[in-house]
Amino acid sequence: MKHAFLTLVFFLISQMVLSQDKTEIQWKTWTELEKAIEQEPKPVFIYFNAEWCVYCKKLDREVFTKTAVIKQINRDYYALKMDVESLETIVFDGVTFTNKQAKTKRNGIHELPLLLASQDGEQVTLPATLIYNKDFGIEQQVYNYYTSKQLLNMLN
Template identity: 50%
Template sequence: MKLIFKILFLLSLQAGFAQKSEIDWMDFETLDAALTVQPKPVFIYFNADWCVYCKKMERNAFRDPEVISLLNKKFYAVKMNAESTDEIRFDGQTFRNVQAKTMRNGIHELPLLLASRKDQKFTLPALLLLDQNFQIKLRSFQYLTTAELLKFLAKIDKKTTQRN
């Protein structure tokens, strides 16, 4: 009987040290609470159900063990469907998808606020890197391979490491 408990204990320890096989995505409400407890850099990924490049990134780059490890260890990772009709409370404000009332693929206010570019149409996928003070440092509006995503993430990792 003691042997069974020892084996179960060792297996539970091993499971605790095993690398996760997926990204710990969170929503904006969870991010809001997490940032007040422990500030750290934020990675935001805006996507849509119809976005072919988003799906390709989810099949490839976001399943890469190195990407998963880096995002889970060094960042808060937020994933949001840009066409969501959910009401989201973040930073003391409420955000909605006002466009959904009049447009077929209306974009939510949060992606429009964070991932819009002057004089350019909103495009997906939209990837943002923010520092621990929630200041946007880098943005990308295209498909990134695993190697390109790792380079993208390393840019903010180096910036935040140099400051600490």
């Protein structure tokens, strides 16, 4: 009897774990984004963050894990997530971008977020979210935290 009960408990727990939705936002790299845009133009969702950004972590935990958000972004957008302090050399649209500030500043910002998400050419306020139309024209720029409901309204 004890063995049957344990087997039943194990079965129920394994079913619950297997039935959980493991879907995530399909974040692309800059190279993947460029190829995808060339093959099939589609709106683009770009999210700039940093490891030290508290509201970025809150977005990752509370907004980008919501099923409705994941489904809408994956269905209607190409999504890209980038740490603004990345040291990666990125080639996009034939131009090479690096983090030149990393050589002289403690928290140097990569050239791509400086180009796309800075409000004054030098400072990037995080979290920074940019929404582009399928022609890569800017539709919306958001420089603060938002809820999943607010994000879904922005995406519609």
